[in-house]
Amino acid sequence: MHSSLLVFKNFLYLKISTVLVSICIIAYVIHEPLGKPNGGTWLGYTLGIISLLLIIWLAWYGIRKRSYGSGKLVLEDWASAHVYLGIALLIIATLHSGFQFGLNIHTLAYIFMIIVVSSGLFGLYAYMRYPKLRTINRGEASVGDVWELVASMSSECLVIAQDLNDEVYSLVEESDKKTILGGSLLRQLSGVDKNCISTRALEKISKLAENFTGDEADSARKLVTVMARKVELLNRIRKDIKYKAWLDVWLYVHIPFTVALIVALVIHILVVFLYW
Amino acid sequence: MAENYKIAIIGSGPCGMSAGGRAAELGVSHIVIEKADHLSDTIFKFQKGKHVMATPDVLPLRSSMDFSIGIREDILEKWNQQTKDLGVNIRFNSEVTEIKGEQGKFTIQLKSGEEIYAEYIVLGIGLQGNLRKVGVPGSDWDKVQYQLDDPDEYEAENIVVIGAGDAAIENAVALSKNNNVFIVNRRGEFARAKDGNIKLIEKAIDDNQIICFYNSNPKFIEPGKLTLETSDGEAEVKCDRIIARLGAIPPRKFVESCGIEFPNKDPASLPELSPIYESNKKGIFIVGALAGFPLIKQSMNQGYEVIEFIQGNKIKPADEPLLEEKFNSILTEGNNIDSLISYIRKQVPILSGLTGLQLREFLLDSTIHVPNEDDIIFKRNDYTNSFYMIVDGGVKIIIDENNTDNTVSLSSGEFFGEIGLIAGRRRSATIFASQQSILIESPRRTMIKLINSVDSVQKTMNEVALVRQLRTYLSPNLTNEALAPVLETAEIKNYKPGQILFTEGDDEDGVYLIRKGSVTVSRKIGGREIVIAYVPAGHYVGEMALLNNQKRNATIKAAINTEVIWMDGERFRGLLDTSDELRADVEKKLLSRLVEGESMHNRPDAGNIIEFLVAQGVGEATDILLIDENLCVGCNNCEKACAETHDGISRLNREAGPTYNAVHVPTSCRHCEHPHCMSDCPADSIHRSVNGEVFIDDKCIGCGNCERNCPYGVIHMAAEAPKKPGLLSWLLFGSGPGPGENKQWNKDHSNEGARKKAVKCDMCKDLDGGASCVRACPTGAAIRVSPENFFSLSELAGRN
Structure with missing residues (x-):
């Protein structure tokens, strides 16, 4: 074989x-x-x-x-x-x-x-x-799947964030639009992004969510879950980019x-x- | 004054129009009477832009008018032009209500009250003028229609399509783009339509694009609402429009009123005709769909021929020159095509149930061979899958490759090659001519069509194949007497993918010999079902419990559509007593299976991999590309090599496709035993080569059926890639895609309107070194596996 x-x-x-x-x-x-x-x-x-x-x-x-x-x-x-x-x-x-x-x-x-x-x-x-x-x-996902997954999670976050205040929404929107994967060679090789917009948005939203109650708290919990999943996935993609970069560099x-x-x-x- | 003609042709479809064309060309006084205000209403009513096929391919067109495969609009335009040029006398907007009189003086009554006199009548009225109606109260609502010209005409409507045939499905799917579509199917599934269409509609229903009412019939219609009788009671559907596509039947009343008889009461039956298309009513000839020839090309030929016959010219059928060429090697002065065909019918019993026309068409697709003594017909392990019939002479089958003197003889009237045809695997034996012989070789597709349409062929095939398969797969030396008791109760059983043959713990109920498809063997280990083996066609399962007198110790599940020969346990045991060879063989297989089972016991991973691969279609593959993700560096050299060796278009998508335990199955052809892509190719351009590669030839018309039929998504439609530039002009001027650049280039320079053709992996059959994807892999991650290695797939799991 x-x-x-x-x-x-x-x-x-x-x-x-x-x-x-x-x-x-x-x-x-x-x-x-x-x-x-x-x-x-x-x-x-x-x-x-x-x-x-x-x-x-x-x-x-x-x-x-x-x-x-x-x-x-x-x-x-x-x-x-x-x-x-x-x-x-x-x-x-x-x-x-x-x-x-x-x-x-x-x-x-x-x-x-x-x-x-x-x-x-x-x-x-x-x-x-x-x-x-x-x-x-x-894992068992192929590369194409992962990108689609990120995109669908992003839009899911946006939908949930519509139920929350503007501050949260703009954080989610920023994470949707400004999160960077790849970037400079060094960043690719390192496999981490210390200034990842999504990670920071997740932290801030988690903090803001502490003060929510009722329906808003529900939505916020949902949002944090999906955001966390997205961040985890982004980190996995960064790792994948890192390995690929080392394979090529x-x-x-x-x-x-x-x-x-x-x-x-x-x-x-x-x-x-x-x-x- | 009433009009008087020699020939009156009723209907201006392909047959009537072609008859008119020939009559005009010959200068015979004629009239073509058409109900509508345009030519060929049936073709006119095809969906806009429909691909019109010109099957059967082998049949030459014999008409004064042209016809070839093309788009509805082009064809109609050409016909309009040609009828004008030829001076065909057509009378539009004229519906015939009655035909009276006898040959020489027929009176044709028109709806307008006018009368037309003619000596002969050619009825080319087809069936489409007599569509089946919904026939429930309220069906006269003006939004109930029986055709669909242009699906884009409708938008944002609720539309109910009634029917489950090709027309209904095509309409429903086309409408579902811009509308809310419901489809009403009288039965519990779509079975009448072409495979490709069935897949289309099932997918649309799965995706909720179309809502289907199964087992339902319309009960009554009110404007804006359809009430259905379903298996769960009544259901109401709000609708803006109802489109009923229920097929067509002969306009029996009218035809009978002309004095023409039908052979029986079946509403679908057609009138019986003489060889020159004349009905029992002297002077009335019938052509086209009403004569049993629904295909355009056949109809046009008939239209031409019927005029010749009426003129008293005894012309030969259009396929005669082709058959003469085919039979060239055995035509002598003493015989002709007709006598040869009747000789074949007499010599080969399997063909005796065919009508004259069926046999002619069958022979047109076939090849005549005249081998000399000792000429090899095919070799063991060849990948051909044609079917042979012996007209004269005989052949010998080598049943033991180690001892070529051990042969079985077949003589005239017998056939061979059916094992490969059924199993879709390599030839199981070498066959050579024992004397000078005449053989007919028929391609797989022709044979499958014949088996499906003529019951007697299927029956004979099954009986003979059964004996042969038992001999081939069990032991070649089994005598007829020994096999007789087994055959008496043997049965052919069919299983769908995932269906269970028997379950662990069941009582023993016989032995299952797989003659088509494959199965997986699994066992409950630690509470989980673990696959321990994969068994392809040509092997049997179920012998273990029989020999050990135990209950079943494993579960057998069909991996794909599978056919088995079931044999009664006691009788199989009796068979073992007659042959030491078979007994030893069974014992040997049993022991190795025991060993395999034990080793898999401790390596559940290996079993999982088999299960995963079976789910990916390895079960029906003859060759599959597997990538070891632990070795793959993602350089895409495999894809580049594929594109470079295939006119710039890669047939392989490395990244796509599932992965399990680091075994990745990229999107690439598996060269299935019974290729799904081949099943519905109107241009007959998909073939299997001697070495097993399934490939598409230049005849592809780009209809996309194969793309839809392939369950693995490995065929795609692609426009021709640009020519490769020379190295210097690429380097200096950037003209065209450079080495390995095709993918990006094709993406950047795609042309939406370009004519597309189907492309798929052909395993680089035209290159010496084998598949270029595998050869281009620098790290050894890509391999191709053939069925011989499927058994050791478990090695995959053990390799890390």
């Missing part, structure tokens, strides 16, 4: 990556270069070429992902390989550097590579963690830095050959 991309094909790509990395490490250990280990030895070049090929292939994933319906390959296959070979790249490229770092374009390319791979690792962590949290948070690092990495890489290679 369902299997996650980590265990895909019984860890095939983990095995391949492990073999690849092991060979590289063994070669690095037994290799005795002239001077310090560096990118200029035959092993250095070999590791560099492997890294280069890996980077090109890994970046190709973005294109492969969008070539829908062509070929027989399954995207999960690619995704699984992308993850394990990406991790392998981290090690192989480090060996290629021979642990020589400086204030130059070569180290810059290396840093970009580190950023890309680590953002990818974070993405992997997000992919493993957040879907489950999202499912639990959402790493891509805003991963993709631009991949482009930057490729540019730096081209310069790195040109520089190496020009200033041999």
Whole structure:
């Protein structure tokens, strides 16, 4: 049945990556270069070429992902390989550097590579963690249902509030019109809105309701119940937005830095050959 | 001076008009007499903008006038133009009151008192001129009407619609948009109408858009008020208008007064005719609905033909060239279509109960095969569902795939393929020709129509199918003698979804072999009903209590519409004694069921998941898309892939649909065993491919029946998406939707007036790698499950 991309094909790509990395490490250990280990030895070049090929292939994933319906390959296959070979790249490229770092374009390319791979690792962590949290948070409702539910609760509140005084009504109206879901990236990632209009309206209405009597008290109780339900739902939606934001945010690092990495890489290679 | 013509055509409906057209074309002296002041009153009275169908599709149109599928207004306009162009002599506003005289000199009396003389008469008066009336006191109120031209004419009225047929339902639903509508149904349910219409009206009633009086009849009418006789006594309905749509019957009195006889007293019966449409009264010919041909195309052909017949031309039926093409491989100089058709009728008993016309139409839909010895007809596990009849020669059925020499022979007159037809599942055996043969292959839809309309076919099918199904599903080696006692008392029983076959704790009452549909097995565990297994067609239930001599230890419930073969317990036990193979098989299944039952006992979650999935239509699915919410990152790549591979329109809505225990069933086609969408497609454009995919072809006319009939909401009507721009022109100029952008683009650029067609999942049957939604899922959250895996659905629950 369902299997996650980590265990895909019984860890095939983990095995391949492990073999690849092991060979590289063994070669690095037994290799005795002239001077310090560096990118200029035959092993250095070999590791560099492997890294280069890996980077090109890994970046190709973005294109492969969008070539829908062509070929027989399954995207999960690619995704699984992308993850394990990406991790392998981290090690192989480090060996290629021979642990020589400086204030130059070569180290810059290396840093970009580190950023890309680590953002990818974070993405992997997000992919493993957040879907489950999202499912639990959402319960059995689908996203469309939830929005409709908020809308219907809002109009229900407005109807009930018509029986109450203007102050309450304007609070309810404000909560209907000015409640914000989403918003800035930081707010999305935090998953909470400390200034949530609806939450504040609920607090104020609860306080005002203490002084109501008779029919008004009845309506107020009803209103507070529905408002509380709405606030609870809003918080759940905010959580859902939060999880979704964490699922997406790493891509805003991963993709631009991949482009930057490729540019730096081209310069790195040109520089190496020009200033041999 | 009275007018004198060779042919007088009474009625200007499709048949009369077409007859007039042909007569005008041939230059025969003729007159078309029409009661109304316009052509074809029946079509004229169709609801405005109604889609007029041109069935049967295979039948070619033979008329001097044109007709094809289209909107009422377009069709009428074309006919008006063409009758003018052809110079058809039509006399409007003329009602015929009497026909006297004999062939050669008929006198036609008009209501105005005028007389018309004619040598021959063509009666094309149809039935719609004789609508059934409400017929209760007060029904002469001027707001009682028998037709509805334009539902938008009425607003904010209380309207009562009387009737339960298609016309009544269509009127009621259309009126309910702007009015308060009541519908009066004589019976307790809507059964006479088309499936799509039944669903429409039931939904409208559920949504309180229309109020229905079931089991009710009008008693009397006063202006502004209708009194009904209901099962709970009298009921009064205040109304501004009453629309009665009670159908039409032959105008018997008038027809009989012309000297034409009816075969019996049934008010719906029609006069008997010769092959050239002549009635028992020499010189009077009858065409169209009164002749038993209610379809427009058939009627128009008849109108044309009847003029030819009167002129003495012995023309062949319009379908003759098509049949000749079909029979090409077996036509020789020594035979012709007629002799071949009578040969088929003689050779294939199942078809002997059909009338000549029924058989012709049936053969038009079918294919003739002439396989050589050892040619394979179909293979086991193919997903075809056509039906085969052997006209000549014979075939062999491989009953044991491991030993292909183990076969059963069928010879001329016998048929095969009915098991797949009934169960809607894959072929259960491979069949090949044992010698050079002639076979007729009929599509599922044609066969179902035949089974439903000809009783003898249904009876023969059931008898033969029963034996075959027992052999197929129990053991292929059972002898006729061994089966005889079981067959004697075996019964076919039908169950509706949710209906119980038997309940835990009941006494044993026999074995149930499921031949169509599927059931769930549940048990009371800790006071709750927990589903422990799902059993599809081709398997039996109820054997456990029988073998153990116990009471029932589980409850069996139909998951969908289900048909079972019920077998008496004692006789089934007797059958077991005749076959060690069967006994061993039953024992094996029983043991595995015991094990499964025990393991489910401790995992009620798994049972709940089965129950949830069954509720989502897995019970009748052959393939279903499931998303594991714990893996899904919501990237929508599945939807994008679907749109990209299907002309820019996704057939999948990932977010919509229910979720249970992290198993999400998105809105996507389940490729049902008996697809609801197929049941009422006027253009016959929904098919099932060999691999099982249900798809819609280019013939779709956009009527929306399939969308309404699908209980899972997976079909929608969509306008054609714009062409994809090249990558550069998209990148630089933003022309058209880029990769994966279809959804938003289609939303932003929707065109209300665009012609829409039905779209649904076809499981990417034209792509090599399989469903693109599943292939495009980067995390492995989306999978498609086929029936082979339904049994292990419980794994779903255990996977976390």
